[in-house]
Amino acid sequence: MKVAFCTQDMKRVDAHFGWAKNIAIYDVSSDDSRFVEAIQFEGDLQEDGNEDKLAPKLDAIKDCAILYVAAIGGSGAARVVASNIHPIKVQQPEVIDEILIKLQGVLKGTPPPWLRKAVLKDQKKTFDFDEEVQDA
Numbered sequence: 001m002k003v004a005f006c007t008q009d010m011k012r013v014d015a016h017f018g019w020a021k022n023i024a025i026y027d028v029s030s031d032d033s034r035f036v037e038a039i040q041f042e043g044d045l046q047e048d049g050n051e052d053k054l055a056p057k058l059d060a061i062k063d064c065a066i067l068y069v070a071a072i073g074g075s076g077a078a079r080v081v082a083s084n085i086h087p088i089k090v091q092q093p094e095v096i097d098e099i100l101i102k103l104q105g106v107l108k109g110t111p112p113p114w115l116r117k118a119v120l121k122d123q124k125k126t127f128d129f130d131e132e133v134q135d136a
Contacts, residue, residue, distance in 0.1 A: 001065040001119050002036065003028050003103065004085075005096050010038060014093035017072040017080070018053060023060055024096060030107035033100045058083060065118035068099060086118050 005013050006020035015021065025036045039060040041053075054076055061067055067080055067087045080087045090099075106115060 001028055001121060002026070002063050003066045003100075004061040004064040004068070005099070006067070006069045007096065010096075012093040012095050013068045013090045013099065014070050017057065017067070017069045017076050017087075020057070020069075023057065025061070025064060026096075026100060028100060028103055028107070030104055033104060054079060061085060065121040066103075068094075068096075084121060086114055 003026050005024045005026070006015040006017050007013060007022050007024050008015045008020070010022055010024055021041055023039045023041075025039070026033050027036050041056065058079055061080075062083060062085075064085055067085050069087060069089055070093065072080070072087055072089065077087055106112075107119070111119070
């Protein structure tokens with residue numbers, strides 16, 4: 001599954017979703033994580049009530065299942081959730097590599113229902129007729 005991190009320094013989750021200069025995207029599984037890409041944003045990113053600046057960020061994370069942020073506004077959070085992305089707010093700046101290790105640990109165990117759903121986000125839904133149970 002793809003996971004996005006709002007970051008100013010590319011090392012920590014330390015940015016508000018609307019103000020983030022960078023969003024780092026990683027592909028994460030229970031056994032591995034790899035950096036996919038960093039998307040940089042320029043221009044006026046300050047808090048100003050301008051919702052238009054969220055559109056490029058929402059487009060950048062559209063394939064992600066989880067978004068880690070230092071903060072996110074109400075309308076931004078609503079738009080993220082409406083895109084079937086689970087936002088997670090960190091209480092203080094956290095190192096991305098440490099979050100990845102913790103996330104992999106949870107994936108190896110019994111992930112909570114919201115995380116199981118997030119893992120399935122990028123898997124295509126299929127129906128296997130051979131598995132269909134028929135009553136006699």
